[in-house]
Amino acid sequence: MKVVFLDAGTLPIPLNFPNNSILYQAFSATEPEQVVERISGATVVITNKVRLNSGQLESSPQLKLVAVAAAGTDNIDLIVASKLGIRVKNAPDYGSDSVAEHVIATLFALRRHIITYAAAATDGRWSGAQQFCWNGPRIRDLGGSVLGVVGRGRIGQATARLAMGLGMKVLYAQAPGSTQRDDELPLDELLSVADAITLHVPLTDLTRGLIGQNALALMKPDAILINTGRGALVDSHALVSALRNQTIGGAAIDVLDVEPPPPDHPLLATDIPNLLCTPHVAWASHRAQARLAATLIQLVLEQHQMS
Template sequence: MKVVFLDAATLPTTLRFQNPAVEYSAYSSTAQAAVIDRIRDATVVITNKVRLGAEELRAARQLRLVAVAAAGTDNIDQDTAAQLGIRVANVPDYGSDSVAEHVIATLFALRRHIVTYASAALDGRWTASEHFCWNGPRIRDVGGSLFGVVGRGRIGEAAARLARGLGMEVFFAQTPGKPCRGDELPLDQLLARADVLTLHVPLTPDTRGMIGKESLARMKRDAVIINTGRGALVDAPALVSALHEGLIAGAAIDVLDVEPPPADHPLLAGGVPNLLVTPHVAWASENAQARLASKLEQLVEKEL
């Protein structure tokens, strides 16, 4: 059985197949123009972000399974796959705890201004202080805050569990078209009340740009927003403007609308106050990587 991983460098943990019937080829990355040649004879294709459209899928006449090394499957033409009898499988729950911990870690960093205070200890501000400590930006506890979660999936629930453990009051955004549960609020109300807003919804036409100028204007001035979902959920220029104008207190962004981002991306510009950007690593704890590798190996071995 021929197994091809098109962008294996996106998973630092190496896949290992014990069965000698598996002929495994791992490519660090694959340009779109090279996809057809690399998957033409494959029985299983593993991909993280490389797109498999109708043309690529039809060219792979031996293909039985597309295993997506991620929770989302938006890079696969699923209608064509279904027509051709190709199964598409993702790995939905390998990194829920890792992403949830990243949410809480960045929340602490924002509310306690960890980066600013760590810099002050080294750049002379502390040694020049007249007192035993150096007082800069306002430090706020997380306990007692209202933690707003948009998206009631595995990751949203995991983040909510950690937030409750820290003494935070948790509310979810109401799911459109469904009755409002006791721990849910309509999104507009959640925006107005949340001290922390964390995003965990898939990218769809309805969610694209859901946090834009109007949404940010509804939020409290001392609120922070965290996005570990999809970059395009947030209107980047609107977020930059809101931070410069002090409409919200801070933002932690782990995902951008284009990845890798261009050098002139608005969220990578210097001087944006209270903005913490990380390079799409919320999922990437060693534990999560090991779980993802194991689940991918299991998906492939089921095809034997």
């Protein structure tokens, strides 16, 4: 059984299969024009971010399973896959804890200005202080603050649990296009009362540009925006403007609308105040990577038994 991983470079932990009848081929990366050739004859295709469209799926009649090395399946033409009898399986819960911890870590970093204070310890500001400590930006506790969660799937709920354990009050937003639950607030209302907003919704026509100029204007002047979902949920130019004008307190961004981003992406500028930008690594704790690898191996072995 031929198994192909189109972008194995996205997962540092290699996949090892104990069955000698599994022919495994791992490509570090795959360009769109290479997909048809590489999946030819494959029973299983593993992909993280490489897209599989209708023509590519139809080109490989032996294909029985697409295993997505991620929580979402938006890079696969699910309608065509279903028509062709191709199963599409993802790994929905491998990184929930890792992303949730990243959210809380960035909250600590921004509300307590960890980076600024660490720099002050070594750049002369502490040594030149008249008192035993150097006082700079206002330090805010997480306990007693309000976290607004937009998207209450596995990651949103995992983040909420950690936040409540720290004494934060958690409020949920009404999901775009859905009926409001009793414990949910309309997004506009949530934006106006939360001390921090964390985004965990999928990218759809309803959520693209969800946080733009109008949404940012509703946030408290010291509120923090965190995006570990999809880059296009946030209008990058509007966020840069809000941070430069100090209409919000800060932002932690782990995902951008283009990845890898061009060097001149607006959110990669080095002079944006109170912006903590990381290169799509919220999911990537070693434990999460190991769980993802184990899930992919199990999906392949299950397909081998079925074949």
